[in-house]
Amino acid sequence: MFLKIVVLAKQVPDTRNVGKDAMKEDGTVNRAALPAIFNPDDMNALEQALRLKDQYPNVTVELLTMGPDRAAEIIREGLFRGADGGVLLSDRKFAGADTLATSYALAQAIRKMQPDMVLAGRQAIDGDTAQVGPQVAAKLNWPQVTYAQEIMGFKDDHIIIKRRLEQGVELVSSPLPLVITVHGSAAPCRPRHAQRLIKYKKAMVLPWSVGDVGGDEGKYGLTGSPTRVKKIENIVFQVKETKRLSASEEEITDLFRELIHQHTIG
Amino acid sequence: MDNFYKDNPDLAFQFGHPLMHHIVGLKEADVADALENYDLVLEIVGDISANTIAPSAEEADHEGPALHNGRVSYARATAENHRILTQAGLYGMALPHEYNGLNFPMVPYVMAAEIVARADAGFSNIWGLQDCAETIREFGSEELKQEFLPRISRGATCSMDLTEPDAGSDLQAVMLKATWDESTGFWLLNGVKRFITNGDAQIQLILARSEEGSADGRGLSYFVHDQAWGGVRVRRIENKLGIKSSPTCELTFSNAPAKLIGERKLGLIKYTMSLMNGARLGVGAQSVGISEAAYREALKFAQERKQFGKPVLYFPAVAEMLDTIKAKLQASRALLYETARFTDMYKLTHLKQYQRLIDCYTPLLKFMAGEYANQNAYDGLQVHGGSGFMKDYPIERLFRDARITTIYEGTSQLQVVAAVKGVINGIFLSQIKEYQNNPVQSEYEPLKQLLLQMTDEYEQTLSLMQGIESDCLDFHARRLVEMAGHIIMGYLLLIDAQRDESFAYSAEFYIFNAQSQNRERACFIHSCLTTKPNFTKSKPLSLT
Numbered sequence: 001m002f003l004k005i006v007v008l009a010k011q012v013p014d015t016r017n018v019g020k021d022a023m024k025e026d027g028t029v030n031r032a033a034l035p036a037i038f039n040p041d042d043m044n045a046l047e048q049a050l051r052l053k054d055q056y057p058n059v060t061v062e063l064l065t066m067g068p069d070r071a072a073e074i075i076r077e078g079l080f081r082g083a084d085g086g087v088l089l090s091d092r093k094f095a096g097a098d099t100l101a102t103s104y105a106l107a108q109a110i111r112k113m114q115p116d117m118v119l120a121g122r123q124a125i126d127g128d129t130a131q132v133g134p135q136v137a138a139k140l141n142w143p144q145v146t147y148a149q150e151i152m153g154f155k156d157d158h159i160i161i162k163r164r165l166e167q168g169v170e171l172v173s174s175p176l177p178l179v180i181t182v183h184g185s186a187a188p189c190r191p192r193h194a195q196r197l198i199k200y201k202k203a204m205v206l207p208w209s210v211g212d213v214g215g216d217e218g219k220y221g222l223t224g225s226p227t228r229v230k231k232i233e234n235i236v237f238q239v240k241e242t243k244r245l246s247a248s249e250e251e252i253t254d255l256f257r258e259l260i261h262q263h264t265i266g
Numbered sequence: 267m268d269n270f271y272k273d274n275p276d277l278a279f280q281f282g283h284p285l286m287h288h289i290v291g292l293k294e295a296d297v298a299d300a301l302e303n304y305d306l307v308l309e310i311v312g313d314i315s316a317n318t319i320a321p322s323a324e325e326a327d328h329e330g331p332a333l334h335n336g337r338v339s340y341a342r343a344t345a346e347n348h349r350i351l352t353q354a355g356l357y358g359m360a361l362p363h364e365y366n367g368l369n370f371p372m373v374p375y376v377m378a379a380e381i382v383a384r385a386d387a388g389f390s391n392i393w394g395l396q397d398c399a400e401t402i403r404e405f406g407s408e409e410l411k412q413e414f415l416p417r418i419s420r421g422a423t424c425s426m427d428l429t430e431p432d433a434g435s436d437l438q439a440v441m442l443k444a445t446w447d448e449s450t451g452f453w454l455l456n457g458v459k460r461f462i463t464n465g466d467a468q469i470q471l472i473l474a475r476s477e478e479g480s481a482d483g484r485g486l487s488y489f490v491h492d493q494a495w496g497g498v499r500v501r502r503i504e505n506k507l508g509i510k511s512s513p514t515c516e517l518t519f520s521n522a523p524a525k526l527i528g529e530r531k532l533g534l535i536k537y538t539m540s541l542m543n544g545a546r547l548g549v550g551a552q553s554v555g556i557s558e559a560a561y562r563e564a565l566k567f568a569q570e571r572k573q574f575g576k577p578v579l580y581f582p583a584v585a586e587m588l589d590t591i592k593a594k595l596q597a598s599r600a601l602l603y604e605t606a607r608f609t610d611m612y613k614l615t616h617l618k619q620y621q622r623l624i625d626c627y628t629p630l631l632k633f634m635a636g637e638y639a640n641q642n643a644y645d646g647l648q649v650h651g652g653s654g655f656m657k658d659y660p661i662e663r664l665f666r667d668a669r670i671t672t673i674y675e676g677t678s679q680l681q682v683v684a685a686v687k688g689v690i691n692g693i694f695l696s697q698i699k700e701y702q703n704n705p706v707q708s709e710y711e712p713l714k715q716l717l718l719q720m721t722d723e724y725e726q727t728l729s730l731m732q733g734i735e736s737d738c739l740d741f742h743a744r745r746l747v748e749m750a751g752h753i754i755m756g757y758l759l760l761i762d763a764q765r766d767e768s769f770a771y772s773a774e775f776y777i778f779n780a781q782s783q784n785r786e787r788a789c790f791i792h793s794c795l796t797t798k799p800n801f802t803k804s805k806p807l808s809l810t
Contacts, residue, residue: 190350190353190354191310191313191314191350191353191354192310192354193353193354193355194307194310194354194355194356194359194368195355195366195368196355197303197306197307197310198303198306198307198368201302201303201306
């Protein structure tokens with residue numbers, strides 16, 4: 001079996017060490033003040049990909065990331081842990097992208113990389129949107145499985161995936177190609193491998209530009225991003241009362257309506 | 267993220283030692299690149315030790331290994347530690363690249379051992395037994411090397427099976443029988459081994475009697491057995507005081523196939539002695555790791571625990587205990603890496619001078635670092651007061667884990683027997699004179715004067731020993747070895763302080779203590795020799 005997996009990974013500010021200067025006046029993240037790390041959920045996704053590589057012959061794992069030059073660290077980190085290679089999308093024209101423009105760029109790159117499967121973390125700790133994986137699937141017109149906790153393996157030409165849901169787990173089966181988003185409760189990523197670290201510590205990553213992935217230039221970066229941040233404010237959550245719901249569609253819909261109405265979400 | 271390498275600058279400090287550049291230059295073409303690699307790989311070791319091994323050390327200690335149908339299964343956490351270190355490629359660290367190793371010198375390898383032991387001293391045995399590879403690499407045929415070494419790099423577990431019920435310290439008495447079997451082309455092993463650390467290992471090195479009718483060490487040969495060949499069963503797992511995450515096994519051999527390592531009859535007299543130097547260096551590293559953990563636990567507790575309105579740290583009696591632990595910790599670490607450097611120099615040059623140094627430094631290290639680990643765990647527990655006596659804090663485990671370090675791989679008493687050779691043949695003294703030649707900054711001159719006085723006293727004491735009977739010398743051996751050891755470690759700390767003044771306080775405190783302890787020993791020897799020449803002990807006084 002030949003299987004090519006692309007793992008979407010993002011370099012994010014480490015929100016575990018948020019200090020006073022974490023946000024700029026204009027409400028955007030002050031990236032310079034926070035150490036850059038490999039997005040945690042994406043690490044879980046990488047591990048799932050590497051497990052398939054352990055389990056089956058002829059599986060290749062490549063990373064795909066978008067960011068400034070230093071995001072090449074993400075590709076190297078993947079190499080240290082067992083990936084075969086990766087692509088860095090780095091071009092001023094990609095900058096300022098919201099999830100729509102990001103997923104457009106990633107989908108363009110994926111078309112060029114031609115994988116059989118795309119894995120991504122469920123969400124990044126900076127934006128917390130959980131939109132990019134599903135949007136990539138939509139743009140590629142591939143099926144998607146979200147909230148994966150474990151990729152169980154192949155059964156004939158279908159892949160079996162365990163999904164982590166609020167009320168339990170669910171096993172689903174899907175043909176390829178496929179986009180899977182991996183939940184943080186999945187197995188933690190394996191450590192860096194000493195020999196790979198020595199071998200790849202100076203690995204060069206040649207960035208791809210907009211020109212390399214083609215497509216409609218207007219859909220990239222800030223130009224392609226309809227999202228505008230209107231205002232950012234700190235919200236202190238307080239528990240004042242509790243409410244018990246059944247798992248029925250109706251009650252959950254009602255809860256959402258109420259939360260949207262109260263501006264808690266939305 | 268916590269990191270047991272990055273949080274301890276005293277470790278990377280060792281790479282700045284002048285001899286280190288020389289060692290790396292003999293091993294690798296690009297010294298700066300190699301040093302960067304050591305740093306990067308030790309960062310992985312520090313990460314896994316801090317975030318995987320240490321947090322589950324208590325769980326592994328409580329659960330311990332289990333025995334089912336003659337096979338050992340590790341505690342959950344122990345198995346997980348082994349799995350992760352295997353995934354990180356941290357086995358075969360000292361093996362050459364051709365066997366898929368990292369080709370590390372002893373210094374960074376020993377450092378990894380210290381870091382892992384700080385996290386879980388019991389588990390550090392399982393990881394540290396990769397050192398068995400060194401015996402196969404040094405003495406085995408190319409065929410054996412190809413068969414076993416790459417597997418060790420991939421994480422195959424190892425054990426060295428020496429001890430038997432009637433052959434502990436006295437390995438010449440080993441009885442496990444090895445018989446050549448023409449039909450299979452294997453040696454067949456029959457008998458019992460006892461107290462075997464990680465005894466259900468995949469690759470076992472075994473000392474056995476190949477020469478029928480022989481009774482001493484010259485009838486013993488060295489073998490390697492692959493678990494897959496069958497014939498070895500675990501009869502029981504010992505219930506121990508400490509290092510409980512590491513299984514200590516009694517093994518029965520029933521026609522267990524094995525291959526000869528090197529030549530017949532050299533098993534004990536050559537190969538085991540070489541293996542032992544490696545293992546003792548390993549126990550030295552383990553001891554320093556335990557001391558480091560004990561110091562950190564004691565310091566943390568003393569900062570948090572308040573009595574009489576302030577942290578107990580600020581009471582002089584507690585502060586002195588903490589400083590004593592730190593001084594002994596840094597002194598034993600200085601001796602550990604000095605010994606590791608000499609070991610590297612010997613392995614890389616095969617010069618006799620380094621052979622002589624490691625033959626007396628290794629037992630000195632094993633002896634002193636093991637004793638200090640016990641004293642440090644004892645004092646560290648004392649700092650905790652009543653809480654230290656409870657199972658609620660890690661210090662009680664450290665106290666139990668430390669206890670083995672003065673016992674296995676040769677008791678402290680046996681280390682003294684080996685190290686005293688360095689007293690008699692003058693190796694220690696000539697090395698002390700080498701240290702004297704290191705220039706010190708003027709503010710350290712008074713400390714150096716103390717060491718010079720201690721050296722005079724040591725030489726005077728030695729002169730009293732001239733012409734005395736050998737069992738009288740045996741009687742004083744420990745005192746003499748300790749005197750030499752104190753001076754050596756005093757100098758090493760003083761030399762470290764020239765490169766980094768953070769060592770100044772430990773150097774000073776250690777040398778003050780060492781001087782008074784040497785005086786006590788000199789006084790004892792002097793009194794003995796002047797009042798009862800050739801006084802010795804062959805049995806306890808009450809039995810005379």
